[in-house]
Amino acid sequence: MPNGHSEHFPGPIHQPPLASNVDAIQPGVHAEHAHHPKLQHHFDDMEQQAEASTLGMWVFLVTEVMFFGGLFMAYIVYRSASPEGFQEASHHLNVIWGAVNTVVLIVSSLTMALAVRAAQTGASPKTQVGWLIVTMVLGAAFLGVKAIEYTDKFTHHLVPGPDFEWAGKYPAAAQQFYSLYFCMTGLHALHMVIGLGIMTVIAIMAWKKHFDAEYYTPVEVAGLYWHFVDIVWIFLFPLLYLIGYHLHE
Amino acid sequence: MAQIHVATPHHVAPKGLYYAVFAALIVGTLLTVVAASFDMGAFNNVVMLTIAITKATLVVLYFMHVRWGSRLTWVIVCSSFFWLLIMFTFTMTDYMSRGWLQGTLR
Numbered sequence: 001m002p003n004g005h006s007e008h009f010p011g012p013i014h015q016p017p018l019a020s021n022v023d024a025i026q027p028g029v030h031a032e033h034a035h036h037p038k039l040q041h042h043f044d045d046m047e048q049q050a051e052a053s054t055l056g057m058w059v060f061l062v063t064e065v066m067f068f069g070g071l072f073m074a075y076i077v078y079r080s081a082s083p084e085g086f087q088e089a090s091h092h093l094n095v096i097w098g099a100v101n102t103v104v105l106i107v108s109s110l111t112m113a114l115a116v117r118a119a120q121t122g123a124s125p126k127t128q129v130g131w132l133i134v135t136m137v138l139g140a141a142f143l144g145v146k147a148i149e150y151t152d153k154f155t156h157h158l159v160p161g162p163d164f165e166w167a168g169k170y171p172a173a174a175q176q177f178y179s180l181y182f183c184m185t186g187l188h189a190l191h192m193v194i195g196l197g198i199m200t201v202i203a204i205m206a207w208k209k210h211f212d213a214e215y216y217t218p219v220e221v222a223g224l225y226w227h228f229v230d231i232v233w234i235f236l237f238p239l240l241y242l243i244g245y246h247l248h249e
Numbered sequence: 250m251a252q253i254h255v256a257t258p259h260h261v262a263p264k265g266l267y268y269a270v271f272a273a274l275i276v277g278t279l280l281t282v283v284a285a286s287f288d289m290g291a292f293n294n295v296v297m298l299t300i301a302i303t304k305a306t307l308v309v310l311y312f313m314h315v316r317w318g319s320r321l322t323w324v325i326v327c328s329s330f331f332w333l334l335i336m337f338t339f340t341m342t343d344y345m346s347r348g349w350l351q352g353t354l355r
Contacts, residue, residue, distance in 0.1 A: 051319060058322055062329040069333045073340055080344070095282065102278050110271040113262075113312045120261050220314075227312045231305045237278075238297040242285035246293065 038215040050217050057221045061228050068232055071184050075239065078176045085173020089166075091244030092158065093181070094149065098241035101145050102233060108138035109230045116223045119206065119216035128206040128219070135226065136199045139192055146189050153178070181240055188236060191229045198222050260317035270311045277304045 036046050043049040079086045115131035157165035158178055166174045202222045205211065211219055281300045285293060310316040315326055 054318070055321060055325065058325045062325060062332070065329040065333055066336070069336055073336055076337065076341065077344055080341070099278065099282055103275065106271065106274045106278065109274075109308060109312055110267060113267050114264070117261065117264070117267070224313055227308050231308050234304045234308070235301050238281050238285065238301055242281065242297060243293070245282070245285040246288040 036214050046214050050215075050220070053217045053221055054224070057224050061224060064228060068184075068187065071180065071187065072235070072239075075180050075184070078173075078180065079243075082170060082173035082176070085170030086177050087244040087247060088168045088170050089174035089177035089244070090240060090242070091247045092156075093241045093244075094152070095241050095245055097145055097149050098237050101142050102237045104138050104142050104145070105230045105233050108135050108142070109227050111135045111138065112223050112226045116216065116219050119211040119219040120213060122213040125207050125209050128211065129203050132199055132203040132206060132219075136196055136203070139196050139199070139226075143189060143192055143196075146185065153182075184236055184240065188229065188232050191232070195226055195229055198225060260314070262311065262314070262317075266311060270307050273307055274304050 039046055039049060043052065111131050111134045115128060115135060118128045118131055153159055157163050159182070160175045160179045164171075164175050164178070168174060199222065202219055205218060277300050281297050284296045284300070287293075289296065309326060315322055318326075
């Protein structure tokens with residue numbers, strides 16, 4: 001007897017929370033405010049739902065800041081131990097490739113922002129997917145340039161380990177620099193690869209008309225990730241490529 | 250008539266604003282390369298980090314929509330830089346002060 005209690009303690013509090021009862025108490029509540037099909041029932045409205053997702057993503061990005069932060073910390077410690085050695089080592093990185101990749105990532109951030117805007121303004125799936133694909137192509141171009149650079153480091157014996165060769169004054173610091181170079185740019189490149197995977201999923205969702213002006217949270221959140229990866233590179237470029245740029249041209 | 254509750258979760262920024270931010274980021278990149286070609290000693294670091302932080306701030310504020318975000322978003326964003334600064338400051342005060350007790354100031 002599930003309703004046995006109600007006889008002794010009558011009142012609305014003791015009503016079993018059945019869907020039919022809710023409709024009986026508040027007739028027409030769903031008809032008056034038809035909600036968006038993408039609204040989860042534990043959220044009040046679309047705005048609250050979007051805010052919760054965005055905040056969650058930002059909390060994740062804080063952990064990402066600390067993740068990369070550990071490597072930046074190592075960079076500061078080792079560079080302060082041998083500033084001249086780091087400058088000498090940095091001088092052997094190709095500033096042109098680094099600058100090209102910086103521009104490629106900045107353009108990809110712009111196209112990502114435009115992809116989010118396309119979803120926000122309820123643009124056609126074609127437009128949304130178009131911007132996402134341009135973003136992915138630029139991301140792939142970045143990784144292509146990175147592959148060229150890595151190949152160059154391998155052929156010139158600049159990869160830390162038994163094959164490392166350094167003709168300069170600071171071989172030990174140079175090896176520390178290149179260890180950090182591969183860790184930092186490697187972790188960054190891994191984030192780019194994951195980003196390309198995320199964008200593929202988002203582009204498929206956009207193509208299937210998942211997003212509209214009221215519900216575009218996945219594009220927004222994927223965009224936050226993409227911009228974060230761009231920001232990491234904004235710091236990596238000068239700290240790795242440019243600290244020795246002023247040395248003998 | 251069924252009416253969908255209309256509340257745009259986020260502010261839609263004009264395209265022109267995105268292009269302006271993009272232009273500023275490209276100019277910043279060029280500036281940082283040009284500045285790095287001059288030997289300004291320790292000042293090189295100040296210039297490159299100032300430009301990088303400015304660029305990062307532009308991306309966070311406009312591309313990542315924090316400019317129109319809630320107060321709570323601001324708190325979380327600022328907390329990341331706060332914790333990062335704690336890590337950098339405390340670690341470097343340790344590294345830089347090692348040996349002080351033995352009187353071997355570098």
